[in-house]
Amino acid sequence: MTADTMRHEGRVRADRLRATARLLLPYAVFLAILLLVPAVFTRVPLYTMGNGVYMAILAIAALGLVPLTGFAGQISLGQAAFFGTGAYFSAILTVKSGLPATPAAILGMATAGAAAYLFGRYLFRVSGHYLALATLGLGLVLTIVASQLEITGGTAGVVGVPSLAPFGVELFDDVSYYYLVAAVLLVAVVVVDGLVRSWLGRSLTAVGDAPHAAASSGIDIAARKRLAFVVAAVLAAAAGSLYAHWAAYVDHHTMDLLLSLQLLIIATVGGIRTVWGPVVGAFVVVTLLQVSQELFPELSERVGGQAEIVLYGLALILVLLFLPKGLAGWASDVIQRLTRARAGADEGGAR
Amino acid sequence: MAELLQHVLTGLGTGASYALVGLGIALIVQVTGVINFAQGDFVMLGALSFALLAGAGVHPVLAAAISVAGAMAVGALVNLAVIAPARGADHTRLIILTIGASIVIQGTALVAVGTKARFTPDFTPGELRLAGVNLPLQYLWIGGAAAVMVTGVWLLLTRTLLGRAMRAVAMDPAASRLVGISPRRMSFAVFTLAALLGGIGGVMLAPIQAPDPQIGLALGLKGFTAAVVGGLDNPAGAVAGGLLIGVLEGLAAGYLPSGYKDAIVYGLLIAVLLTRPTGLLRTIAVARV
Numbered sequence: 001m002t003a004d005t006m007r008h009e010g011r012v013r014a015d016r017l018r019a020t021a022r023l024l025l026p027y028a029v030f031l032a033i034l035l036l037v038p039a040v041f042t043r044v045p046l047y048t049m050g051n052g053v054y055m056a057i058l059a060i061a062a063l064g065l066v067p068l069t070g071f072a073g074q075i076s077l078g079q080a081a082f083f084g085t086g087a088y089f090s091a092i093l094t095v096k097s098g099l100p101a102t103p104a105a106i107l108g109m110a111t112a113g114a115a116a117y118l119f120g121r122y123l124f125r126v127s128g129h130y131l132a133l134a135t136l137g138l139g140l141v142l143t144i145v146a147s148q149l150e151i152t153g154g155t156a157g158v159v160g161v162p163s164l165a166p167f168g169v170e171l172f173d174d175v176s177y178y179y180l181v182a183a184v185l186l187v188a189v190v191v192v193d194g195l196v197r198s199w200l201g202r203s204l205t206a207v208g209d210a211p212h213a214a215a216s217s218g219i220d221i222a223a224r225k226r227l228a229f230v231v232a233a234v235l236a237a238a239a240g241s242l243y244a245h246w247a248a249y250v251d252h253h254t255m256d257l258l259l260s261l262q263l264l265i266i267a268t269v270g271g272i273r274t275v276w277g278p279v280v281g282a283f284v285v286v287t288l289l290q291v292s293q294e295l296f297p298e299l300s301e302r303v304g305g306q307a308e309i310v311l312y313g314l315a316l317i318l319v320l321l322f323l324p325k326g327l328a329g330w331a332s333d334v335i336q337r338l339t340r341a342r343a344g345a346d347e348g349g350a351r
Numbered sequence: 352m353a354e355l356l357q358h359v360l361t362g363l364g365t366g367a368s369y370a371l372v373g374l375g376i377a378l379i380v381q382v383t384g385v386i387n388f389a390q391g392d393f394v395m396l397g398a399l400s401f402a403l404l405a406g407a408g409v410h411p412v413l414a415a416a417i418s419v420a421g422a423m424a425v426g427a428l429v430n431l432a433v434i435a436p437a438r439g440a441d442h443t444r445l446i447i448l449t450i451g452a453s454i455v456i457q458g459t460a461l462v463a464v465g466t467k468a469r470f471t472p473d474f475t476p477g478e479l480r481l482a483g484v485n486l487p488l489q490y491l492w493i494g495g496a497a498a499v500m501v502t503g504v505w506l507l508l509t510r511t512l513l514g515r516a517m518r519a520v521a522m523d524p525a526a527s528r529l530v531g532i533s534p535r536r537m538s539f540a541v542f543t544l545a546a547l548l549g550g551i552g553g554v555m556l557a558p559i560q561a562p563d564p565q566i567g568l569a570l571g572l573k574g575f576t577a578a579v580v581g582g583l584d585n586p587a588g589a590v591a592g593g594l595l596i597g598v599l600e601g602l603a604a605g606y607l608p609s610g611y612k613d614a615i616v617y618g619l620l621i622a623v624l625l626t627r628p629t630g631l632l633r634t635i636a637v638a639r640v
Binding site: 310 | 386388433436437440441442443444446447448450451452453454455457458459461462568572575576579583611613614617618620621624625626628629
């Protein structure tokens, strides 16, 4: 073996290592941030540990919008309906039927996924933005139904949802519950990131860029959109189950349109075409909420806690107009430009 | 029988205002391809500002004129500040932008005047008595205003240069640009026109709806349902759809337990979208990818 080929092989191995590192680095950074959150949130006066739990739950519920809205171009205004489905299933099955938490949550996720599948079968037969209207209607109908039925406890809701005890460790406070929610978030991020990097993401991109070309090259557009919608519904239901056990209480407000709007805002402000978008968006939205409650406490009281929504709406419009890729998309562009500039400078220096 | 007729007639009255909302939505979809989620908030602005102004002692005609002008100004502003700057944005982004506009309009109204519902008397007190039916005159006002507006829009679209230019953009934006029609200007015009329709619908509804800043959502949804029933980009269908859901809602209010009244209309929206997404009133479905 000549020195030349050895050097070549070494370079190949180094390149491969670098590629793996580049893929894993964001996850490692994310894991580090997740682990740092309790230390920061219990010390910084603006936040409570409850905010951390809520951020992670919102991020899980908004994550499915990345493949659905970011890649398939379909808007859902019914994420709260699936969130509520998960929450009600967990609450009713654990409180009234005495089922353990895990099968209850899985049943809720399965039901939400099946509903999304059926909806998708009919809705995606034609192109257009019918999903936004249909999910808006679905959310409002389910909110009304949940506040009228006996099994959902009417407007009083279901109270006394038990706290979780995975592997016999009871999660009695927000810090311990945070670790569970953060673990679920990490898994969800890895799964969705894998999905959008796989054939699904590529074919959905093709569908978005050139639907006719995609269809003629054998991509079943309706099936891809449906799959994205099912993923979004299942994740929202999972977030809903986590919410029910955390809040210990579920009523029809968990299905509120306000939550659906919030989730869409979270995904869009953070960045709708990257899994880091919903995570960044959840952080931004909860921070806006905390800051506005700090600055104008009497205002949020007067209008029933809806003043913040103006801030969210403004943030949504500004981000969509000036940073259409969202905060995370913008940040990754900046990082890419910097590394490319540095790589260019290195090469220039070597020559 | 008289009871049934009563429910149908009051339904037609409120349905006429939904027809105006739906017409605005259908026109915007046709010209720009965008579903405008802020349409219900144009209605809310018309209704709420009329109720506030009339309540403050302003002459009703002046109050109505100011309210409609205000709604139009907001419609124009939404186009100029939110839609026009998003150059090169796809429909998904534009629709999310209208959702953002809706949130900001509703939230601003909430912060400005609070959550209280504002009552305002009928334009002309009294009822029409006919064949055992007592129809408050306000419903005739709504029906009359809607008829005038729908005729006006029809004349605008078929008899004026502006209307023809709008229809040209609806058919083929690229080709209309070639003959000197600016799709951006038509988008501005159609948003203002939709806000005018919404504002008038709102003023007419104010006495029977007791508006607060949050009624925009429900009214917008009835407009969507009207437009979807008629075929989302079919203005004539939206008018028929509005009347249809008005009657349906009137019947539901008469014969079903209250609380389900809205669920019926939203249920219809979902049912139509799932079974006949191109509209109940369209015989030939257009096949699209």
